[in-house]
Amino acid sequence: MSLLSANEQQLVADAIAQIERDSDAELVTVLAAQADDYRDVALLWASLLALLLPGAINYYPAWLDSGQLLLVQWASFIGLALLFSRPRISARLVPRAVRHWRAGNLARRQFLEHNLHHTAGETGMLIFVAEAERYVEILVDRGISRHLPDSTWQTQIDAFTRQVRQGQTMQGFLDCIQGCGAHLKQHLPASHSRNELPNRLVLLP
Numbered sequence: 001m002s003l004l005s006a007n008e009q010q011l012v013a014d015a016i017a018q019i020e021r022d023s024d025a026e027l028v029t030v031l032a033a034q035a036d037d038y039r040d041v042a043l044l045w046a047s048l049l050a051l052l053l054p055g056a057i058n059y060y061p062a063w064l065d066s067g068q069l070l071l072v073q074w075a076s077f078i079g080l081a082l083l084f085s086r087p088r089i090s091a092r093l094v095p096r097a098v099r100h101w102r103a104g105n106l107a108r109r110q111f112l113e114h115n116l117h118h119t120a121g122e123t124g125m126l127i128f129v130a131e132a133e134r135y136v137e138i139l140v141d142r143g144i145s146r147h148l149p150d151s152t153w154q155t156q157i158d159a160f161t162r163q164v165r166q167g168q169t170m171q172g173f174l175d176c177i178q179g180c181g182a183h184l185k186q187h188l189p190a191s192h193s194r195n196e197l198p199n200r201l202v203l204l205p
Helices: 005-023 038-059 065-082 089-095 096-113 150-165 167-186
Strands: 026-032 122-129 135-140 201-204
Touching: 005 135, 005 167, 005 201, 026 096, 026 167, 038 065, 038 089, 089 135, 096 122, 096 135, 096 201, 122 150, 122 167, 135 150, 135 167, 150 167
Parallel strands: 026 122, 026 201
Antiparallel strands: 122 135
16 A cells, blocks of 8 residues: 555545535545455465366376375465465456456445444545555445436546556545535535544555
8 A cells, every 4th residue: 555644644634624614525535455355366266277287287298196186286276375365466366347346345335334324414425445456436425416426526536546556546535535525515515514524544454
């Protein structure tokens, strides 16, 4: 995950506070280093290759008996499972659709865990980033979606995703918060001064 200083995290908190002063939204931002460890995918690939390896060995002149082939199979499985469990390698083994699906699931769990569906005016909003997956999602509760369709946020999502790919995650948060804030200020101007949720960037390992 990007190394974030206390000052950078405070910049995000200040940007959130500004949105909540100008609108009725209750905003939470979450940055996850990785949405999943994908161990099941690593084990699947290791299992498949370990099953195929004994058959491939039998095509060579140096034949092995069944006991030796079984040892080769187990050793292959253990070695490949350890190799494929390394983050840089496992990321290449997992299809993009699977990575984005799991990141999306984590985003929805975070929306619920931070009680964004229980704010007084149903105006909870989540800006979620899974950095390893290069995945950005914005989720809003009904109090916001009644005024602003989900398509409203696509421009911010696309721009933020590009910044994550370029290693500019922190600036992406600030730009995204500002862009979302412009819509919220216009369509959900502040009508109260309560602050129901903490104004901070939540970091997930």
